[in-house]
Amino acid sequence: MNLTPYAALPASLLDELRAAALDPDRIYFDIVTALHEDLPAEAVDTTSVATISADATGQADFNAREEGVVAGLGVAALVFHVVMGDTVTITDRVADGTHVTPGARVMRVSGPTRGLLTAERTALNYASHLSGVATATSHWVAALDGTRAKVLDTRKTLPNWRALQKYAVRCGGGVNHRFGLADMAMVKDNHVIAAGGVVPALEAVRAAFPGLPVEVEVTDLDQLRELLDAGCDRILLDNMDSATMVEAVRITADRASLEASGGLTLERAREVAETGVDFISVGALTHSVIVFDLGMDLSDT
Incomplete structure (x- = not known):
């Protein structure tokens, strides 16, 4: 499979990804890797080659099959460009973060039919998963509406998908916690044990990394009082x-700002928010998400 080189991809689409705080170079690499899972080396899409003439062109719609919030459509669009270059035309793409209802068309793709079907699954894998993250996040945002609490993601992300999953959280109305281990110190129970207490752990971070944001985990109110002092x-x-x-x-x-964490469920979200905490962190936004039901429907006209 001859894939489109990075330099030949639409500049406007790459700029769009950068504006969303995503790295298009990394996304391109990941898309190529994903496509090679389907078609390694000189392999061909056997079903499409056997059933579709080389000069056939078509049009396909990405349609929502349930209600939710879409995300990752720009990444899905990039998949088609990587497979089909400038022979593909993409129209009617709704903005990531849009709330959609069943039957809504979220993107239309036109071009060589073989290319459409070769790119279909990889494009859907990105858009369906990221829309699932955005939709799950939107449910938490709705549950917290009217309170001061905001929903946070965590580092419990799929390996190599962190930037995309955290982007999808933003599309759903959530807030990103730290991206990695270096941009914020988060002192948890094992750090507290190793340092000899919550305050010694806090002071150790301050001494080693002055000015670095730091959050400390507590399990009781006595620890809370110590940290406030x-x-x-x-x-x-x-x-x-x-x-x-x-x-x-x-x-x-x-x-201080207070973050609630630990086995929280959507059913309990409102109750926790009404305690007056500032944040509720939810690992399930990314580690246990249910994919959003998107489908690509090829027109028979």
């Missing part, structure tokens, strides 16, 4: 019940 301005409340979180909010009195 030490001037910690971001504290994670780990696996606390709602009554304890209410008391944590009262004790904190806006001296």
